[in-house]
Amino acid sequence: MSEAKNDGTIAITVEFSGGLEMLFSNERKLSLTIPGKDENGAKTNIAFLVRHLCNTVMKDPRKELFVLDDTVRPGILVLINDADWELEGEDKYEIEEGDNILFVSTLHGG
Template sequence: LYWSLEPDRQTNSIAITSHILYLFSDVSRSCRHSRLRQISCSQIRQKKQRRKMAADAADAGEKISVVVEFSGGLEMLFSDQRRHALSIPAVNKDGKPATIAFLIDYLCENTMKDSRKELFVLDGHLRPGILALINDADWELEGEEAYEVQSGDNILFVSTLHGG
């Protein structure tokens, strides 16, 4: 169920309209009447296309090249190295595209040499007080842990909790 604001030309006001979007195997059938539905359907198509590409990548054992950088003291957890050029699997264990959440787990399991993982993750999520930037943009703008990592991405983790 989606809500949208639409102008009402007769009363010169704005009306709140609800739209129900049913997901059929033929997505275009559910996209006929509303611009909002068209936007949603295009997003659904893109997601299906990305999943198909991820499944194809899993079959091929494809890797994604990313650059991961650490600052604000986090580099101490990663062999005192600020910049890591990594090749990570294009898909996670479930066959879904690699996300930032997957990258964080991958970093903890494969790149972090320090045993103090709790300084980077807390309950399986990035620890509060660590700023994450994806291609120089705050990760909150990109969907946080749900962001699907693309080849060539530059991910920066900065600890905002450090001495001075």
């Protein structure tokens, strides 16, 4: 298990697919450095990452297409290192150095 760097940050890769990239300036893959601890001093988890993405990365005002009730909205698959986040504790999963987190929308307009 890798720990946060000396400066307290964690380097991760975040990817978007299925149309979600439109909400993130059409970027499909981001290399991010995030704090190793959240606002309360707890280890950074997916819930923190989702807030961070909405507050600092997403330029599109339609945040409701990504989150609902402070979590990833239904219809968006989340994979943590190629495993379904439901197997990893969902938004409580504590992010590790080098993690790859993929958000895939399964919702299609018509």
